[in-house]
Amino acid sequence: MASQLGFASRPKEPARAGTPFQIVANFLEIAKFNYPTVNSYSLDIRGRDRNSSVSKKDYDMIFLQILREGKLGRGVGAAYDGNLVYSITELTRAGNKREINVVFTPEGDVGRPKNLIATLKYSRQFDLGGIAEYVRVNSNKSWSSEIQTILIVLNAFINSKVRAQFSSSAKKAIFIHRSQNERVFLNGGIELKKGYWQTIRPGWGKLFINIDLCATTYYPSGKLIDIIPHIIAKSRDELRQGLTPEEIEHLSEFLKDLDVTTTYRGDRGRRKHKVFQVSARSADQCTFVAGDGRRISVAEYYRGLGMPLEFRNLPCIVVRKPHKDDVLLPLEVCELLQGQKYKKRLSPYQLQEMIGKVTVRPDDRFRYLDYALKNIYKHQSDENISSIGMEVGSEFVKLMARNLAPPRLIDRERKPIQPVMGNWEVKRFITGINIYNWSVVVFEDMKTLPIEILKNALIQLMELLTQKGLNIVNNKPPIYYANPNGDYSKSLQIGFNNARINRGKAPQLIICVIRKKLKGDSGIRPIIKKTCGTILGVISQCIVASNIGSEKWRQICGNLALKINGRLGGTNSTLYNHELKFKTTTTPMVLGADVFHPGIEEKRKGQPSVAAVCASMDPELTRYVARYGMNKILNNETIEDIENMMKDLLEQFRRRNDGALPEQIIFYRDGVSEGQFQTVLDVEIFAIKNVFKEVYKYHDPPKLTFLIVQKRHHARFLPVNEKDRDPNGGNCKPGTVIDTGIVVPQNFTFFLQSHASPLGTARSAYYHVILNEGNFSADEIQGITYRLCFLSVRCNMALSHVTPVHYAHHIANQARYFVDYDPIPVSARGGRGGRGGRGRGGRGSRGGRDRHAEEPATEKVMVRNGSCARVKDSILNEMYFV
Secondary structure, eight states: OOOOOOOOBOOSSOOOOSEEEEEEEEEEEEEEOOOOEEEEEEEEEEESSTTOOOOHHHHHHHHHHHHHTTTTOTTOOOEEOSSEEEESSOTTTTSSEEEEEEEEOOGGGBSOOEEEEEEEEEEEEEETHHHHHHHSTTOOOOOOHHHHHHHHHHHHHHHHHHHHHSBOSSSSEEEOOOOGGGOEEOTTSOEEEEEEEEEEEEOSSSEEEEEEEEEEEEOOOEEHHHHHHHHHOOOHHHHTTOOOHHHHHHHHHHHTTOEEEESTTOSTTBOOEEOOEEEEEETTTOEEEOTTSOEEEHHHHHHHTTOOOTTTTSEEEEEOOTTSOOEEEEGGGEEEOSOOBOOSOOOHHHHHHHHHHHOOOHHHHHHHHHHHIIIIIOGGGOHHHHHTTOEEEEEEEEEEEEEOOOOOEEOTTOOOBOOBTTBOOOSSOSBOOEEOSEEEEEOSOTTTSOHHHHHHHHHHHHHHHHHHTOEESOSSOOEEEOOTTSOHHHHHHHHHHHTOOSTTSOOOEEEEEEOOOOSSSOSHHHHHHHIIIIIIOOEEEEEEGGGTTSTTHHHHHHHHHHHHHHHTTOBOOEEOTTOOOOSOSSOOEEEEEEEEOOOHHHHHTTOOOEEEEEEEOSTTSOOEEEEEEEOSBTTOOSOTTHHHHHHHHHHHHHHHTTTOOOSEEEEEEESOOGGGHHHIIIIIIHHHHHHHHHHTTTSOOOEEEEEEEEOOOOOOEEESSGGGBOTTTSSBOTTEEEOSSSSOTTBOEEEEEOSOOSSSOOOOEEEEEEEETTOOOHHHHHHHHHHGGGOOTTOSBOOSSOHHHHHHHHHHHHHGGGEEOOOOOGGGGTSSTTGGGTSTTSOSSSBOOOTTSOOOOOOOOBOTTOEEOOOOHHHHTSOTTO
16 A cells, blocks of 8 residues: 655755755756657667577667668757657658668677668657656655656657767766776776766756766687786686686686677687686696597687797686587687676775775865766767756856854763864773673784784783773683684684673673675674574674784774774764754654665675664663664565564664653664665555554654755855865865756755764765655754764764764664575576676667666565574674774
């Protein structure tokens, strides 16, 4: 049943708190646009003979060729977004169909030229006027599928021309070709590509084009022998000695299903092959039956061709052919083809490395974007843009922003602490925990980390914990050196038993010293979190071995103190007096929610999403309890078990507050796009309201204010005047709010940059108030939201988004390791999804499909034999997740 609630409107009284100042935003104003009617056409491309297959990737290139050759007509503007062709011109003329002959050679001249027929078929018209009403001042029109569809059409027009000129992996992003020396690799051989991104955004009374830098990951292209050193960290000379079985297995996993071609056949007529695996034996040892009936090695075969192998000790690429013997290709004659997107989720270390490589100061960022405006996008001379009567400004817009004053905090000394640029220092925690039972498990060998160095480091850690107000009852925790490659769970059980120093109390903490993991998510940390949380029921704290005794060790100890005290039940700091005003005399509740979604490849294999909700339990909003659960429906964006989670959290609140329930609730939901707002309203908020009816049946229900937090957007800001910038980095100062100009007038939304960003360009959080039963003014909700960014126990700095969302993200990210499921066989889902437009999520037919049309509901795909382990009761209601 759908909710009858409507979206909250922007309060009539504008927000005025804070110091006003001027900023420049990476938005171009669409100065003139008459919102015409646009025709759309499906595109179907087939070969003249049955052997000519056409992949989804080739569709884009073929349409761009049709445009370049003028086959739609001289001066005709048409845009293609990978699904439909759009034009204000009637492309099919008298009939509903039009056929165009094309001779197409695949990218990189791989394969023979193909004689093709491209068929345009009329689909439907789009009236773009609906979005004009949506952005009009005083409009009451809400976001809808109509608005989303119009934006898809407009984005096709602004991006078609640049897609024709540059490599593109998405409808809105382009990537500039780099020379060999300029290529950027991440650990593990993944190539990082940088480029530009643009999209149409609705704003205050008009439309804008939002332009930004972007980056994504690809499998590297080029000669495989030059790429392997990046994948397995061996020099070219070392490759001559061959690979270990572990290196072969890793290389095989990396290359599986990728497209390669060979170099020995010359430039023309090269065939494309899909990698099945890497052979266990070298080219010197791999044999096959030659045409004359002799069994020879692969190395012998190439020597007979007059091409002796330089790396004959390396294994071969195995290509599987239906009803034929496998084809064996030496690594040194293979090239990886361009444009193969890396779809797996990056490991935390790869993600950290990527962030470091794409970090750009705000002034540099706007300089790069200004270059792109003048030399790449050139909107004023774009025929597709002018074909629909759109005029785009040439300068980024300037807006008024406001800087909110930061809240004051207190520690044990109860004196107000004034943050400076989002940072502060806590001398002693408000409440420090007594540590009775703890132990240390070392997953590193004693030669690399001698026990004396470890003991000295632990002494420094205990000194700092004591200084901050914790009471270390046992200052000689048992230390156990485990096998770094052994049974981790068994080692943790030993550590758990060792921690039973005071037999009258349960083990409180296991310090785990681990090696730094560089690739994938298969490291030890997930095993530690799952074992300690769901089997042993004890708090764990991981420390990377290489950090122990380093120059930064004391600073690291300070960070560890915050987390350890917070996890074990202590309070580090809190806001001073009545900094938070909730319009209630009783204790309010603040919640955060997030859903972890697996990467594209993991989704294809049937990995489920994991949802998490956390709620505050105390008047100071420093203690939280969390609940999490596995979504049983694959690719489901909503929190399926939100009713039970809310019941549990409200019951915990009641127990901790002498039977009282909150009268005022503010809920922050992360990870939702505009197209899903209505679903959240209809499903999640509706479910929460049902819980209120049950739990509050003898009381008035609480007032619910519900905000959606978006972090994955491309709005960036730079103060116009130097005096308004953060002196350490050049960004806007923490507390910057933007709620005019680039936001839609009727929607209760605002950008808030709550944190400092000394290294790169700060990204504000974008908050959408979709329910406002608390009747908060714009100033009130912006002030509450800003102050909630100062309450994390993990650090003494303002976060980039509210604390409960920060916690929910950590819970969901941790709980994904608690899930077990049966993977879906690849063959059951159409092979490597998206390739050739035949897999799940592809066209579904050889031609384009009108995705804007209404479609019958498809059957929901369920997780196969899925289960999610529950955290033990001993720590279930503690902050184990911080």
